[in-house]
Amino acid sequence: MEREDDFQKKRAHLKNLNDQELKERFWDLVDRIVDPLVEEARNYTSPSIERSVLLRMGFSGLEAKTLVNLALEKDLLGHGAGALVLNAAHRNNLGIRETGLSMIQGNYWNYEA
DSSP: OOOOOOHHHHTTTTTTOOHHHHHHHHHHHHHHHHHHHHHHHHHOOOHHHHHHHHHHTTOOHHHHHHHHHHHHHTTOGGGOHHHHHHHHHHHHTOOHHHHHHHHHTTOSOOOOO
8 A cells, every 4th residue: 555645735835935944943832842841840740750769869768758758748849859958958057968857857847939
């Protein structure tokens, strides 16, 4: 079974565009395709993803699990456990690990967006 060559018909709406217009159209379409993925990444996370982030920030598995569980209890996990630690560290002029360990002890959970 041979496929009909319909290239000319399908490109009709593009044939009058110059290179710059084609480039802009391409990037507009890319943005429209990627936007839902970016939105998903911003709005949805999971405990395993957040533990993974904390592990890469230098926390042990048990420390990461505790921080994630505390963020869940405080309904803050959607902000990102790593971001919570990082923001608290910056607000208090402390190191990341020091801040995270202090958060495990109950400190610095006053989240500010």
